[in-house]
Amino acid sequence: DAGVTQSPTHLIKTRGQQVTLRCSPISGHKSVSWYQQVLGQGPQFIFQYYEKEERGRGNFPDRFSARQFPNYSSELNVNALLLGDSALYLCASSLAWRQNYEQYFGPGTRLTVT
Amino acid sequence: AQKVTQAQTEISVVEKEDVTLDCVYETRDTTYYLFWYKQPPSGELVFLIRRNSFDEQNEISGRYSWNFQKSTSSFNFTITASQVVDSAVYFCALSGANRDDKIIFGKGTRLHILP
Numbered sequence: 001d002a003g004v005t006q007s008p009t010h011l012i013k014t015r016g017q018q019v020t021l022r023c024s025p026i027s028g029h030k031s032v033s034w035y036q037q038v039l040g041q042g043p044q045f046i047f048q049y050y051e052k053e054e055r056g057r058g059n060f061p062d063r064f065s066a067r068q069f070p071n072y073s074s075e076l077n078v079n080a081l082l083l084g085d086s087a088l089y090l091c092a093s094s095l096a097w098r099q100n101y102e103q104y105f106g107p108g109t110r111l112t113v114t
Numbered sequence: 115a116q117k118v119t120q121a122q123t124e125i126s127v128v129e130k131e132d133v134t135l136d137c138v139y140e141t142r143d144t145t146y147y148l149f150w151y152k153q154p155p156s157g158e159l160v161f162l163i164r165r166n167s168f169d170e171q172n173e174i175s176g177r178y179s180w181n182f183q184k185s186t187s188s189f190n191f192t193i194t195a196s197q198v199v200d201s202a203v204y205f206c207a208l209s210g211a212n213r214d215d216k217i218i219f220g221k222g223t224r225l226h227i228l229p
Binding site for chain 2: 003004040041042043044045048055056058088090092097098099100101102103104105106107108110
């Protein structure tokens with residue numbers, strides 16, 4: 001069975017631009033969460049979607065938005081990119097929408113903002 | 115507020131040695147969940163264990179073992195007879211039991227297993 005997939009693998013953008021990251025969860029998983037992992041730090045929670053509804057939002061500015069599609073795949077959008085947005089963006093899927101359940105992570109999208 | 119502290123930033127051991135990764139947490143909740151994840155160079159986090167606050171039994175899975183001590187708010191992870199493939203960053207994480215509680219990760223410990 002396929003695990004969580006993310007695209008693209010790497011991305012280089014310029015300050016002020018917009019970016020869209022994509023995630024496909026494990027088949028049967030209805031919950032998708034997004035995390036930002038800055039170099040040398042642990043992942044930080046950005047959003048969680050379950051059954052196409054936002055179930056949680058971390059402490060990130062409104063430049064960050066996300067959505068979940070009927071097939072449970074998800075997109076994370078970041079507008080007006082800043083240098084500080086450079087990070088590994090991880091997507092995780094889960095059977096349950098509570099975050100105290102086991103989550104399965106994708107390989108991430110490495111975003112570099114120049 | 116909840117917090118996870120992994121004081122060891124980086125550890126290097128020679129293959130076949132045992133190594134323990136420390137995790138100390140802070141929470142006011144009486145019910146909570148603790149996790150360990152492994153992040154190999156490929157990037158994805160790999161789930162290792164989930165433990166709830168009411169289960170203080172130590173757990174062993176192959177070469178991996180976990181020591182949960184509520185009295186010291188610690189959830190330490192030991193790899194016995196380490197192998198080069200164990201080289202990775204290991205994260206300890208904490209989540210409350212309420213439906214809206216989110217998971218909080220520590221900063222991670224980078225483990226180098228030297229051949």
